[in-house]
Amino acid sequence: MKKTEKKNVRETVLELLEMIEKNQSYSNILLNHAINKNKINSKDIGLLTELTYGTLQRRMNLDYYLQPFLKNPKKIEGWVVHLLRLTLYQMIFLDKIPDHAALNEAVEIAKKRGHKGISSMVNGVLRNVQRQGVPSLEDIKDPIERLSIKTSHPLWLVKRWVEQFGFEETEKMCELNLTAPTQTARVNTIKATREHVLAMLEEEGIEAKPSPVIPEGIHFLRGNIANAQAFKEGLLTIQDxxxxxxxxxxxxxxxxxxxxxxxxxxxxxxxxxxxxxxxxxxxxxxxxxxxxxxxxxxxxxxxxxxxxxxxxxxxxxxxxxxxxxxxxxxxxxxxxxxxxxxxxxxxxxxxxxxxxxxxxxxxxxxxxxxxxxxxxxxxxxxxxxxxxxxxxxxxxxxxxxxxxxxxxxxxxxxxxxxxxxxxxxxxxxxxxxxxxxxxxxxxxxxxxxxx
Missing domain, CATH: 3.40.50.150 (Vaccinia Virus protein VP39)
Known part of the structure; x- marks a missing residue:
């Protein structure tokens, strides 16, 4: 039955990107909901997260790259723009996904959701990008505007930060904002020591290390904190x-x-x-x-x-x-x-x-x-x-x-x-x-x- 058909990862990402823009809802809340609702396989959760956050993080950058290939961008339906951004993100920023695989998947989604004209347009735009390559950021002469587009931060914000912190610190901050944050937690010192909690986590196969900054802090490198026994027993809590x-x-x-x-x-x-x-x-x-x-x-x-x-x-x-x-x-x-x-x-x-x-x-x-x-x-x-x-x-x-x-x-x-x-x-x-x-x-x- 078509209505109960399970969505694949990229279809779920596309739906998420639409919802985030339409409802101005926070991506982290919607992402968790989508994982549960669509029963996303645990091995696909990483890809779903990467594609959703990555496409969002680099939206302005992706739009700059797409611009020369779109004849009438204002006439293109919103979901099609999201699909193009999502696919371009994979082609430019992800090494593990071959271009042809990302491109074919985009055409299939376009066929499924739209009509033949839309799937042809999506195919044409992405193949042109593949052949011609994207425009250079160096073509943007103003360094503040270039930083804004390169790191997908609104121009007004980059200008403010440059005034307050200088160009170099702003550039570092904008670049870092494009990366995934380290998941950190605080050991509950009433109940346990950091060494004890780290030992417990290691036994469960959760990779973690002591924070170099906070005496009761822990950095998580791999594994789900919320499922850890130490978390359930109240020996730690998630906090930046x-x-x-x-x-x-x-x-x-x-x-x-x-x-x-x-x-x-x-x-x-x-x-x-x-x-x-x-x-x-x-x-x-x-x-x-x-x-x-x-x-x-x-x-x-x-x-x-x-x-x-x-x-x-x-x-x-x-x-x-x-x-x-x-x-x-x-x-x-x-x-x-x-x-x-x-x-x-x-x-x-x-x-x-x-x-x-x-x-x-x-x-x-x-x-x-x-x-x-x-x-x-x-x-x-x-x-x-x-x-x-x-x-x-x-x-x-x-x-x-x-x-x-x-x-x-x-x-x-x-x-x-x-x-x-x-x-x-x-x-x-x-x-x-x-x-x-x-x-x-x-x-x-x-x-x-x-x-």
Whole structure:
């Protein structure tokens, strides 16, 4: 029966690319759904992931290569453009798939989904690419525009980054954003040592190694973490290394009461709970009930018992909590997420420059809302998973100019793992993806004056 016919890998990728563009849904969520729905064979999951992310990652680059071969691109149906990009990605960037195999598969899909005219056009375009080769990127004279097309980052974004970090750092960041991120996890130090967990993983045939940066961090080289016994027993949790640094900056001490103001999905929250050794209390807030449940479920799996989770808007915390009722506060603010593009490549094409300014006002309001709840002498850590100064240094600078009872806390450096200390600048830390191969991340450590 045609309706229940199982889709092959490339047909599934094509469907995913359409859905991502149409619904502006995150690729990582849709990808997991597609694997389950289409019962993708475990040996094909790698190819499905590679083709989906690769085609998304290099979309602007692929469009530049296709441009000379398309007569009326605006008249071509969306799914056909996705099919051409997907096939060209295989022909240019994947060595293991022969051109003729990728090309024939594209023609078959075009026949199946369209009519003879479409399959002829797809065949003609791809054979012309094969014969003539793609245009050179060197034809783009402006170096910033060339970098934008070569690495498929919007021109407005590349310009911003060049202004903020210089051309060389921007180029490194854009290039790294095209690569798959290393999967990392944090050992639950309440229950186990890193050596013990690594030994357990090795016994199960999961290839992993200690992080060179974070004392409780692990890098996974091969194998599924979520299926590991150590994961099921709550001995580790999946978290990026940059994100692990927020708890280091906060520096929780035994029996303290700590607020995590924007806590979901709970990686930082549970890290704080661990650092407290299950003493004291961590109050974790998030706007959405289902996300709060994620934090609680994660804490239960890890055996962390000092959490109090609540669904609420952190801009209204003063209605619920008394002034000066927390020893430390973590505000991991909602942000553009420009530091996690490797994980969500579709983000590059949906973000707009004005989004950053809108987010800046949200971030500023959150800081103003939580700051009165901090005790005198207490520490407030502001963090984001973005790299843009509008959401980071500018927010913190404006806050310090307005709130005279706060100052930058330079003791952040001594709380950081040794490998990170050289990256600390006064009371701030801006990690770019190329620094330690992790997500882009910003941390500012502020202290409420005693007098």
């Amino acid at each position: 290394e940059s994100s692990m640094l927020a708890a280091y900056a906060l520096g929780p001490e035994k029996n303290e009461t700590i607020l995590d103001a924007c806590a979901a999905p709970g990686g930082k929250t549970t890290h704080i709970g661990e650092k407290l050794g299950n003493s004291g209390k961590v109050i974790a807030l998030d706007l959405h009930e289902h996300k709060v449940k994620l934090i609680s479920d994660n804490a239960d799996r890890l055996g962390i018992s000092n959490l109090d989770t609540r669904a609420m808007d952190s801009r209204k915390v003063q209605e619920v909590f008394d002034d000066e009722s927390f020893d430390r506060i973590l505000l991991d603010a909602p942000c553009s997420g420009l530091g996690v593009m490797r994980r969500k490549p579709d983000m590059k094409y949906t973000k707009k420059e004005e989004d950053l300014l809108h987010l800046q006002s949200v971030q500023t309001n959150l800081l103003k809302a939580v700051s009165p709840l901090l005790k005198k002498g207490g520490i407030l850590v502001y963090s984001t998973c973005t790299v843009d100064k509008v959401e980071n240094q500018e927010v913190v600078s404006a806050f310090l100019n307005e709130q005279i009872d706060f100052e930058g806390d330079r003791s952040i450096k001594e709380r950081m793992p040794e490998a990170i200390q050289p990256l600390v600048d006064g009371f701030q830390l801006q990690i770019l993806p190329q620094h330690i191969g992790s997500d882009g991340f910003y941390i500012a450590c502020l202290r409420k004056k005693v007098q």
